[in-house]
Amino acid sequence: MPMSLPSPCSPLSEFLPSPSLSNHAVFLNNTRKLSCHKFSGLKLVFIPAASLPTTKSYPPETTVLQSPILGKKEQRLYPKEGEELKGLPMKEEEQESLDFDEKDSKFQVSDLLNAVKALPCKERVDHIVRVLDKEIGVLSISDFNDVLMALVTANESDLVLKLYSGLTCYSLEPNSWTFTIMVRCHCKKKDPSEAKRVLDQMMLKGFNPNVATLTTLINSFCKIGQLQNAFQVFEVMDRIGCKPNIQTYNCLLKGMCYVGRIEEAFELMEDIKKTVEPDIYTYTAMMDGFCKVGRSDEAMELLNEAMEMGLAPNVVTFNTLFDGYAKEGRPLKGFGVLKLMKQKKCMPDYISYSTLLHGLLLWGKVLAGLRIFKEMEGNGLEADDKLMNSLVRGLCRKSMKEIDLVEVAYQMFEKMKKRGFVIEHSTYALAIQALCVANKVDDAFINLLQMVRLGYIPRLIAINNVIRALCLGGKVDEAFYVLVLMYENSKIPSRMSYDLVIHELNRQERTLSACNVYGAALVRGVVPHKKPRR
DNA sequence: GCCATCACCC
Numbered sequence: 001m002p003m004s005l006p007s008p009c010s011p012l013s014e015f016l017p018s019p020s021l022s023n024h025a026v027f028l029n030n031t032r033k034l035s036c037h038k039f040s041g042l043k044l045v046f047i048p049a050a051s052l053p054t055t056k057s058y059p060p061e062t063t064v065l066q067s068p069i070l071g072k073k074e075q076r077l078y079p080k081e082g083e084e085l086k087g088l089p090m091k092e093e094e095q096e097s098l099d100f101d102e103k104d105s106k107f108q109v110s111d112l113l114n115a116v117k118a119l120p121c122k123e124r125v126d127h128i129v130r131v132l133d134k135e136i137g138v139l140s141i142s143d144f145n146d147v148l149m150a151l152v153t154a155n156e157s158d159l160v161l162k163l164y165s166g167l168t169c170y171s172l173e174p175n176s177w178t179f180t181i182m183v184r185c186h187c188k189k190k191d192p193s194e195a196k197r198v199l200d201q202m203m204l205k206g207f208n209p210n211v212a213t214l215t216t217l218i219n220s221f222c223k224i225g226q227l228q229n230a231f232q233v234f235e236v237m238d239r240i241g242c243k244p245n246i247q248t249y250n251c252l253l254k255g256m257c258y259v260g261r262i263e264e265a266f267e268l269m270e271d272i273k274k275t276v277e278p279d280i281y282t283y284t285a286m287m288d289g290f291c292k293v294g295r296s297d298e299a300m301e302l303l304n305e306a307m308e309m310g311l312a313p314n315v316v317t318f319n320t321l322f323d324g325y326a327k328e329g330r331p332l333k334g335f336g337v338l339k340l341m342k343q344k345k346c347m348p349d350y351i352s353y354s355t356l357l358h359g360l361l362l363w364g365k366v367l368a369g370l371r372i373f374k375e376m377e378g379n380g381l382e383a384d385d386k387l388m389n390s391l392v393r394g395l396c397r398k399s400m401k402e403i404d405l406v407e408v409a410y411q412m413f414e415k416m417k418k419r420g421f422v423i424e425h426s427t428y429a430l431a432i433q434a435l436c437v438a439n440k441v442d443d444a445f446i447n448l449l450q451m452v453r454l455g456y457i458p459r460l461i462a463i464n465n466v467i468r469a470l471c472l473g474g475k476v477d478e479a480f481y482v483l484v485l486m487y488e489n490s491k492i493p494s495r496m497s498y499d500l501v502i503h504e505l506n507r508q509e510r511t512l513s514a515c516n517v518y519g520a521a522l523v524r525g526v527v528p529h530k531k532p533r534r
Numbered sequence: 535g536c537c538a539t540c541a542c543c544c
Contacts, residue, residue, distance in 0.1 A: 149536075177535070184536060215537040247538045254538075284539045291540095319540040326541090355541040386542060393544070426544035 141172045148181045152188060160185045176207040183213050192220035192229065199233075208240050215248045222255025230255055246272070250281045257289025265289050280311045284320055291324025296333070299324055313344060319351050326359020332368065334359060348379070354387050361394030366405065369394060385422045392416060393427050396434040406438040425456045432462055436469040444469055445478055452485055460494050467497055471504035479504065480517065492524050502530040509533070 144167070151160045164182055167174060174182075179202035186195035195217050199209060214237050221230035230252060237244055249272045256265035269286050272278050283306040287299035299321060303313060318341045325333035334356040341348055353376040360369035373391060376383065383391070395409035413431050416423060428451040435444035448466045451458060463482060470479040479501050486493050498521040505514035514532035521528050 145535095152536090180536060187537095210536085212535090212537040217537095219538065245537085250538045279538090281538055288540070314539085316540045321540095323541060349540095351541050353541095358542055384542095389544080390542065424544065429544085 141175050141178060144170070144172055145175070145177050145181060148178065148185075152181055152185050155188065157185050157189045174205075176202070179205075179207060180209065180213045183209070184216055187216050187220035190220065190224060192217055192224065192226070195220060196229070196233070199236075203240075209242070211237070211242050211245055211248065214242060215245070215251060218248060218255075219251040222251050222258065225255070225259050227252075227255050227259055227261075246276050246279055246282065249276065250279075250285055253282065254285045254288075257285065257292065260293065262289050262293055262295070278309075278311075280306060280313060280317060283311060284314075284317045287317065287324075288320045291320055291327070294324075294328045296321060296324035296328050296330070307344075313346065315341075315346055315349050315352060318346060318348070319355055322352060322355040322359065326355060326362065329363055331356070331359035331363050331365055335368075350376075350381050353379075353381060354383075357387065358390060361390060361397075364398055364401075366394055366398040370408075385424075388416050388421050389424045389427045393430045396427075396430040399434045400437045403438055406434055406440070409434060410440075410443065423451075423454075425451070428456060429459065429462045432458075433465055436465045439469070439473075441466075441469045441473045441475065445475075445482075448482065449485070452489060457489055457491055460491075460497070463491075463493065464496050464500065467500045471500050474504070474508070476501060476504040476508060476510070476513075480513075483517070483520070487524075492526065493521075495521075495526050495528055498526060498528040499530040502528055502532060506530070506533040 144163075148160050148163060151157075151163070160181070164174075164178075164185075167178075179198055182198045183195045183202070186192065186198060199213075199217060202209060214233055218230045218233045221227070221233065234244065234248070234252065237248070249268070253265050253268055253272070256262075256268060265286060266289075269278065269282060272282060283302055287302050290296065290299040290302070303317065303321065306313060306317075318337055321337045322334045325331060325337065338348060338352070338356065341352070353372060357369050357372050357376070360366070360372060369391065373383065392409060392413050395405060395412055399405035399409045410431070413423075413427070428447060432444045432447050432451075435441075435447065444466050448458060448462065463486060467479045467482050470476065470482070483493050483497060483501060486497075498517060501517050502514050505511075505517060511532050511534070518528060518530075518532050
């Protein structure tokens with residue numbers, strides 16, 4: 001029986017998350033990173049007026065905006081001593097509410113706000129930065145909203161909260177739009193519960209939220225797996241007669257997939273088809289759901305269905321499939337996806353290539369990976385440090401089974417260093433391990449020294465690998481040097497480390513040295529199994 | 535006015 005869309009008449013429990021989540025694996029792959037916002041370079045900080053280095057006095061609760069990126073000392077919000085303040089004269093009641101110590105202070109943002117209002121949303125913050133060294137003063141709630149909105153857009157949630165909490169200081173009453181902004185702000189901070197409280201407050205004041213606001217909140221709950229709360233908001237929507245749109249449904253669909261309730265999500269999708277027109281987001285979300293649980297073929301079927309419906313898959317749609325096949329252990333399927341993608345005139349992007357490449361490397365398809373890497377570079381997409389590290393690690397891992405590859409791996413590793421890529425600890429570790437396996441003892445030794453010089457403390461297993469390789473090659477002095485290097489970096493070698501060195505010293509009949517090493521071990525609280533030969 | 539999608543993990 002098809003599941004109907006939740007409404008106040010249908011039992012909510014059908015849509016609520018099961019008490020124990022059936023698919024924990026889903027969560028493992030959902031550590032998402034915050035994307036860099038256009039304005040992330042902007043850092044606006046509040047400085048308590050009380051701490052401002054000025055002879056003018058400000059009310060203790062007053063804070064001013066200051067941007068560290070302005071840098072210059074001259075760019076500030078408060079006037080220089082003796083400087084004439086610009087801006088409109090303050091209204092009587094504002095002066096009253098601000099409770100200035102000096103009533104003749106004029107703290108204005110009117111100029112800023114007027115200029116900001118004239119700008120499109122996205123450019124507002126830049127402008128704020130530019131004119132922030134002018135004084136600030138608040139006119140109306142809608143001006144206030146404009147500043148709040150600009151700051152939310154600029155990912156300055158904390159700043160928004162501070163501004164909002166000072167609202168009453170300026171004798172301003174929040175209006176519908178203020179509440180909407182605050183809901184968004186809390187959602188952006190991944191705190192939908194707080195957003196819900198704002199929503200309740202908003203409705204208590206007689207304002208009705210619209211579909212965009214409610215969808216934001218639903219999405220926020222879904223993103224942290226709180227489907228029950230998401231559906232509660234969905235219910236509110238129905239109650240106030242606000243019609244959900246395709247975005248709303250897509251959020252719920254995604255939420256269901258996120259908590260592993262794939263079948264229900266699929267049923268929901270079928271119902272969406274009956275209610276509203278699904279879009280490519282709907283399909284992509286469902287495909288992602290299938291992919292995340294290892295059902296990429298079904299995702300591919302959905303892609304075909306979407307295309308038959310005349311929906312144009314985008315780069316995200318395809319990238320979802322790359323990831324699905326990669327996780328499933330069928331990374332070569334990615335080549336077919338890549339081909340289809342190009343057929344559909346969809347340009348693969350950085351994520352396409354890196355996902356495919358990671359998948360190939362993960363499953364040992366290193367040569368195929370190299371091919372993709374070259375195609376990627378050929379398309380003008382430069383691999384970043386992380387991807388390069390990953391590629392080299394993949395090559396190293398593979399080269400431990402296919403010794404011939406060790407040269408390719410090591411060349412790439414050295415090329416990375418030359419090009420100035422950051423080499424991660426784990427990359428050094430794997431390179432060293434691969435070099436040991438390939439019996440390139442000197443290179444392994446050199447790289448161990450190099451990584452220590454870079455401030456990495458190698459793990460015992462890496463240390464012992466190198467010590468073992470050195471000892472096997474008779475290079476016991478170098479092996480001993482590794483021990484010393486460890487002391488110097490406050491890392492106590494293991495019993496195994498000492499055993500290897502003592503054993504080789506014994507073999508070379510360097511009894512005195514063996515005794516010294518044995519003694520050194522005891523001093524550090526390690527009792528080697530191997531004893532110096534008498 | 536404001537709302538929805540994808541990757542790297544060593």
